[in-house]
Amino acid sequence: MAEARQVDVVVVGLGVGGEEVAGRLAAAGLDVIGVEHRLVGGECPYWGCIPTKIMVRAGNALAEARRIPGLAGSSTVEAHWAPVARRIRDEATDDWNDKVAVDRFTGKGGTFVRGTASLTGPGRVRVGDQEFAASRGVVIATGTAAVIPPIEGLSGTPYWTNREAVEAATLPASMLVLGGGAIGCELAQAYARFGVRVTVIEGSPRLLAQEEPESSEVARAALEADGVHVITGARAARVAHEDTFQVTLTDGTVLTGEKLLIATGRAARLSELGLETVGLDPAARHLTTDDRMRAGEKIWAVGDVTGHGAFTHMAMYEADIAVRDILGEGGPGADYRALPRVTFLDPEIGAVGMTEHQAREAGLNVRVGYVPLNQTSRGFIHGPGNEGFIKLVADADRGVLVGGTTAGQSGGEMIGAVSVAVHAAVPVATLLSSIWAYPTFHRGFGEALKPLA
Ligand SMILES: Cc1cc2nc3c(=O)[nH]c(=O)nc-3n(C[C@H](O)[C@H](O)[C@H](O)COP(=O)(O)OP(=O)(O)OC[C@H]3O[C@@H](n4cnc5c(N)ncnc54)[C@H](O)[C@@H]3O)c2cc1C
Ligand SMILES: NC(=O)c1ccc[n+]([C@@H]2O[C@H](COP(=O)([O-])OP(=O)(O)OC[C@H]3O[C@@H](n4cnc5c(N)ncnc54)[C@H](O)[C@@H]3O)[C@@H](O)[C@H]2O)c1
Secondary structure, eight states, X not given: OOOOEEEEEEEEOXXXXXXXXXXXXXXXXXXXXXXXXXXXXXXXXXXXXXXHHHHHHHHHHHHHHHTOBTTTBOOOOOOOSHHHHHIIIIIISTTTOOHHHHHHHHHTTOEEEESOEEEEETTEEEEXXXXXXXXXXXXXXXXXXXXXOOOBTTTTSOOBOHHHHHHOSXXXXXXXXXXXXXXXXXXXXXXXXXXXXXXXXESSSSSSTTSOHHHHHHHHHHHHHTTOEEEESOOEEEEEESSSEEEEETTSOEEEESXXXXXXXXXXXXXXXXXXXXXXXXXXXXXXXXXXXXEETTEEEOGGGGOSOOOHHHHHHHHHHHHHHHTTOOOOOOOOTTOEEEEOSSSEEEEEEOOHHHHHHTTOOEEEEEEEGGGSHHHHHHOTTOOOEEEEEEETTTTEEEEEEEEETTHHHHHHHHHHHHHTTOBHHHHHTOOOOTTOGGGHHHHHHGGGO
């Protein structure tokens, strides 16, 4: 093997987080190697956020058109998948080609290496027969991959993960979805709105189990309204595939579907990284980081691998902190109190910070405000499609919000206000004295805040 090339920084994985770190460090004048074995940009643009939200946008347009009767006349809606598949292939992913993204990075002065990287010691990375010695250190941004549960018969069948569901040029007649988290719910609704017969099988007692119970109810009602068969508290015991999939649940129920989507969570890609060469545990679920995203000697970690929340905005947030630390720029460290997330169902389910349950578990003196959107003026005006609610969770001792959920037409947008309040610890008294525009959905904040006084 040739002698190690001396550089400033090696970034392993150029997904959302890694591309941001590598690009900014290169633009700042450092000698940066960026290593990626699939596509620069990672899961979000090619198989995650962007293509799935293109599907959601299209499904929502269909749903809104179907709401015209009773509001504005009549509508005949014919759903076609071809424009959705075309937008994903041509506009969003360049047919799963990352040339533009690679050029973006090299244009900032970075050196791109296509391949699988592994650590060989502090600051040292191997990619194929190339070795790099990074004087400042290595940034791990290797993201997550779909978890495939060890169900009898599943391995070896042509099951789908989010990748095949996103790449589909045509739709199946029917689809079984294992897992009712964000991926399962979003794809189930989008597919159902294009006429696919969808069944969701969720192991825990409710969908979106990490969120408020009220969010789970909204999600279930929304899916069922679109004809999705939702089964909760059920486990798959066996999978078989001939022409179609057969999933046998532990209670003996047999379900069939043309496709089977596995959406049972994601796991950090850590096991093949050579973490043992830098004193870290390769069997760990995530890389533990301090508030500067440092994970060990000459090692930073950002994005899904840190386990703080598998979201693009989290990867970007942590990338910014790591960049500032590597460049010695200072500034605020990581603070996860106000982590926002949006499940892009119709209605959208936005949430930030703690759920009521988490706040009680944390021993806070909890107060809760809750308003169903259909009881607000805007909800009444909106009519069909006005499902949702605002729920605010306050720490009564400190007089501030610690979390909230905004489910509804613009739930993903509304959560921004709660996010600011939690992040900046705005006193509930100050929020109560605010003026909320009439008739908006967010005017419901005024009502939801009243019990928190
Ligand atoms: C279906 C779906 C929908 C989603 N929707 C949303 C959404 O609406 N909003 C949101 O905020 N988040 C969403 N997410 C989550 C979001 O995509 C991730 O949080 C984000 O991509 C994480 O960025 P990352 O850089 O940590 O990892 P990734 O984007 O996974 O990038 C990691 C990169 O590292 C590369 N890599 C791994 N190991 C190596 C190695 N050894 N050598 C070289 N390269 C390596 C991988 O090929 C990959 O490109 C969604 C995810 C999925 C799957
Ligand atoms: N809108 C967004 O921001 C968005 C969208 C999609 C994904 N994501 C990110 O990607 C992550 C992964 O999404 P996900 O939906 O795969 O994971 P998830 O962890 O959110 O949900 C997985 C679900 O599968 C269930 N499950 C696990 N094993 C099962 C089994 N054997 N049988 C039946 N059910 C089982 C779990 O109980 C859980 O409810 C999310 O947590 C989120 O961070 C975000």
